[in-house]
Amino acid sequence: MSYLDQITSPTLLLDERICRINLQKMAEKAKRHGLNLVPHFKTAQSHIVGEWAKEYGIKEITVSSIKMAEYFCGQGWENIHIAFPFNPLETKKLNDLAKNQSISVQLINEEVTKKLAAELEFPVGFFIEIDAGYGRTGVEVSDFGMIESIMRAAKVSGKLKFKGFYLHAGHTYYEPDKNAVYEQTRAALSMLKNKYITEYPQLITRTGDTPGCSVMEDFGDIDEIGPGNFVFFDMMQVNLGSCKMDDIAVALAVPVVDIKKDKKEILVHGGGVHLSKDVLTELDGSKNFGEVVYLKENGWEIPLQRSYLKSISQEHGIIKASDDLLSKVKIGDILGILPIHSCMTADCMGSYLGINGQQIDHAEGD
């Protein structure tokens, strides 16, 4: 039975073949540059995708919350890194986790470091998150006072082990001069490594964004990369030049419920609760909530004439349809939508259907 026969409502499809190519390419790139690849599993949030990743030599993963770390605990990962400034209200949960699983956390201030130093019951590693220009989170790269106060506060405890510096250069998503961002990342991490390596000879540096890791060819003396989105990619990454549309490994299958030929519009069941509301703005100012692909027995095909979701509400999606699509489509058909932001779409949907008909797990939300 084709996977298509299983679909009656919005369903997130995952093409294992494409996902494995993405994992393999990034693993090979990491190897070529002497980097340890520690992918961020906030994107896939899946044990099955985790098993695929292990086949490409991946031994450690990154997640973005304690809850997600709990999901991946006990699956044989050598370490799970929680790449979010540690939330001190979750200290008990961290102790419960760290009893049976090697965990590292991210620290950006003295208060939380002191609390962990006082209350940890099992060894936990930590990275200091560095902000070298993104401005979202982290210790400013030149704030050595803060960096050293965190290091000192941690030293009080035998349980809290400094691993190194973590830098998520999220501004690769909007900064036009991406090379400047890469240079900033390399320089920041290199400077910090040189400054503290004598005191911490095991110190490692890690950087994490998919646009950077996909395109950068000079990683300087960076030790590890932790991109997430690359396992699936999405239209935002196509737009950024990180990948091609062929590299996108997930598509939302949506049932066609109405067709307005005169307006060249197709109404589908598929909206914000399925895709999330991430959007690309086209050059002409129009909005794009996802790109239409044609579903086939063995996956999907990117049409020559493009069609796309021009608007969505909670459950509704309206496709601006090409003549080619209009000439073929019928009510009751199922179309595919390549998402704008696959991490959010996967989180909204909460599970995947493989194009071989296999159910693929995704962690529960929040």
Added chain:
Amino acid sequence: MSYLDQITSPTLLLDERICRINLQKMAEKAKRHGLNLVPHFKTAQSHIVGEWAKEYGIKEITVSSIKMAEYFCGQGWENIHIAFPFNPLETKKLNDLAKNQSISVQLINEEVTKKLAAELEFPVGFFIEIDAGYGRTGVEVSDFGMIESIMRAAKVSGKLKFKGFYLHAGHTYYEPDKNAVYEQTRAALSMLKNKYITEYPQLITRTGDTPGCSVMEDFGDIDEIGPGNFVFFDMMQVNLGSCKMDDIAVALAVPVVDIKKDKKEILVHGGGVHLSKDVLTELDGSKNFGEVVYLKENGWEIPLQRSYLKSISQEHGIIKASDDLLSKVKIGDILGILPIHSCMTADCMGSYLGINGQQIDHAEGD
């Protein structure tokens, strides 16, 4: 134990008192205007909120998918209306549902009507959805050919019973001249009622948007209203003038993980996977992803000096903080965020915590 002691991670709070006031006010308004209130439960998606609604005389509800109808089936509702153009791939599911629960659906084309007429095993009501200017979905108000072809196709079956016309005037959300939209809604439904009432003496008309139902005082000869968002309201509705901030019944509780006093910014665990990415653009062009409230033992307080989420990513939220908030806040505190779009936030979160500490159910997503 306070509800606050239960929170260690992002948690959606629901204030039963405010929610009941919203239900009561809308029920009283419906009564005053001789309207039947059939609220849209895509917002709350909750049996417990359903029980509250029953106390204000509500006997029927609206939902937006078969899956949501399944959730509410068997809870004593006199009818559940699925206010989404019927997806013909779900005909079997509809038959399963309609065996034990009075159901109505929405039809907008002849193809799906014919399919249902041929395949229904149990009686199901239907509304014809009308588009009087919103442009998202429905038969154009003047397309009598289509309206009558749907009526004719339905008549072939003894199972498919025409109930009337449904009109969701979603353009009240962005149209500056809201009175013109209300007039358009009243006129469209009145014209259709007059045209078809002789043939269908039981015919009813229903309209559904929260901005309209909150503000309109002249409903003409409309029979039923089906607003959804009003049970919780949100910042978008405040912005539209449908309610005041005091009327918002849900707030996302978010842990404070870092404070940058110099930048007047507070980093919280609370992002797009919790709130959704709906956003308001302020007059000065800045973005608002949610409004900060102070959590108290018995609910929340709207501060005199406003603070708001200026940016969010998947898990991170950055608050632009007032001096008042900065003077009080500590890492490890919990703040409240009034969402921009409560339907989406509730769908992202998947459950509620009452401020009396009660766990409140929400249907599973998608």
